[in-house]
Amino acid sequence: MEVIRLKHTGFCFGVRRAIERVTKEVDKGQGKVYTLGPIIHNPQTVNMLKEQGVIPVDDLSQVENDGIVVFRTHGIRKEEEAYICEKGLKSIDATCPFVKRVRKHAVYLRKHGYKVVIAGDKNHPEVKSVLSYLDNDGIVLRESCSIEGRKIGVVSQTTLNWETFRDIAAGLLGGAEEVRVYNTICRSTRERQKEVVETAGLVDVMLIAGGKNSSNTARLYEIAKQVQPRTYHIETEGDLDPEWFSGIRKVGLTGGASTPDFIIDSLDRRLKNL
């Protein structure tokens, strides 16, 4: 069985940067290191960091005063930023710069009188963060929907599926005199989506490795599944079912932006030995 490993795999820029920052802080050994929420959406990586002493917390009240809080890639909420300021907590901002760009454009649009639409998932921490910086004065859309307004501004969750984004933006064109659209889907997401679509049609089975809680990984799975019905979303090699591969010649293998190389490597080895 031939394993076709995709080119665009491994940590994306924002994830690599965040992991480096938190690791560097642990290495200093100058107090407890916390992350607000999982630093990235990959349970294996979060567990590895836990073993190194990193403490993920859901709420800032769990942070001791002499600890240091690292903001995860998806960003924090405005009220969390206020709390940190007020309490004088030490912090390191590991928010992905591309996520910050979504926030920047959204805030700019609202300031200039646009009704702001965030194309994305209202339960995702990135979207929650952006919305909080709009003082929750924004509309989150997961699918095309008509909205009335003189000026509508649109941004996208960085990890959104491109077709979904286009449909949402296009659906808004009829309801306003002006629609201003910032395509803030990040480059890594675009490249991976493009490559996965191209490959899914050429292989017999497609494997997407990554956290089940990872939005960009879930999107890759959805996109690949449309082209290749025999697509599976797995976290580790323990999720592999040998039956998927009986009589198969080619298998495509890739991971999301938060999937570490060691997981892809171990899957690659395991597949070659099936």
Added chain:
Amino acid sequence: MEVIRLKHTGFCFGVRRAIERVTKEVDKGQGKVYTLGPIIHNPQTVNMLKEQGVIPVDDLSQVENDGIVVFRTHGIRKEEEAYICEKGLKSIDATCPFVKRVRKHAVYLRKHGYKVVIAGDKNHPEVKSVLSYLDNDGIVLRESCSIEGRKIGVVSQTTLNWETFRDIAAGLLGGAEEVRVYNTICRSTRERQKEVVETAGLVDVMLIAGGKNSSNTARLYEIAKQVQPRTYHIETEGDLDPEWFSGIRKVGLTGGASTPDFIIDSLDRRLKNL
């Protein structure tokens, strides 16, 4: 046979305003009155004005120095404006204000660093006018097409079909970080397109009356034809073919924004006597 006459018919605001301005000027009797190009795209109306002494010219060099030039609803080109200034010709601007809005948005977008796309027909005088005010630094698209650029600004010809506009704007979303879209299809166009689609499916034959050179009339015809294959674009009752109506119960009747009421009235009478 029942004739269903659509509600949104007769001259639109811009056309009515232009005709009033030129007629008022003729009534003054203070010299020759010229229009640069046909004042509106309706040959019957243009002929009636000719009989009143209005002279349509294709080129400003045909205008005598003591004459007065009326700019048509579709606007003039920047170089024509310069010529008029230079020669000190008297002029009256009967450009439709909604057409001017297209120009205003397009010029604003270019000034702010957007690559400007005009969704429309490159041969239409409105589009030629807008493009000239961009010093021809704009792209005219008649159908969806991918364009690369950091910032793309989009406007529409006032009389464009809404679906075409949406497809063109949506098609541009993938090639830029920011796409800023002004939906400058005018209200009259929107209302007529909406009503014609609603009616075309309810009648056995649909008649669209108006100049063969009228863009908005041609769009109404195209849109209606998609819903009701038995749709005809006619200019006057002389174009009616009684065979179209054999065994027919209901006929829908409407006109473009430049189709005078007297044409609709005469068609209505003729149809009732078939």
